[in-house]
Ligand code: ADP
């Protein structure tokens with residue numbers, strides 16, 4: 001587990017400021033959500049955290065170390081990543097994909113030690129995919145595949161796990177399973193999430209981005225208010241308590257119903 005403290009992070013791409021003065025903070029072992037509309041800069045900010053995109057300003061500290069002072073390999077030993085729509089390893093078996101998680105820990109001439117096999121088996125077991133170990137990744141359902149990519153990330157024995165919209169394409173059961181798993185992991189987790197109800201129910205804290213700018217940060221049930229949702233998404237919302245879980249529930253409605261469109265196009 002590791003503490004994440006990022007501040008003043010700005011990213012320019014092709015002369016455009018994509019992320020401006022953003023922050024991201026996660027206490028060790030907590031699950032922190034990054035939310036905001038499409039194009040608000042979530043993926044870009046996450047890339048700076050897993051050392052794939054260098055910010056033009058700001059610092060990303062993992063405990064006391066600046067991510068950008070680490071080598072790529074040292075960063076990979078601390079931080080594992082699960083990306084949305086990861087399609088790179090379809091031609092491999094599940095076990096082979098999970099074994100790739102060990103690569104940052106191996107020496108040059110050291111091809112898979114016995115200790116690594118134990119770690120791989122544990123990652124397969126912890127994510128419930130032991131029965132899929134010999135299947136080709138290409139043959140899996142979306143939910144199964146996402147668990148395999150999580151298993152690969154866990155085999156990396158990270159202290160920080162970064163996920164970019166991990167619940168995309170998952171059915172409701174698989175979404176809940178994934179978020180339950182993430183909130184129980186003894187690892188610091190930062191996840192970009194689209195679903196405000198999942199964020200409200202499972203995140204210890206959330207950061208909200210709009211147009212590359214940080215607009216709010218705090219405990220999910222304090223931050224995800226109707227006012228914020230209206231301001232950031234332009235959608236009317238009401239928040240209640242989910243009677244089944246006792247957690248905050250977000251109900252959404254279109255802000256501006258457009259009857260004229262229907263009248264114009266009968
Ligand atoms: P989000 O993940 O919140 O949907 P992104 O971080 O993917 O947002 O993108 C933020 C903005 O940056 C978008 O307007 C996107 O088009 C732009 N952007 C991201 N990556 C690039 C790139 N490599 N080149 C040009 N524009 C980019």
Ligand code: MG
Nearest residue numbers: 042043044164
């Ligand atoms: Mg994104």
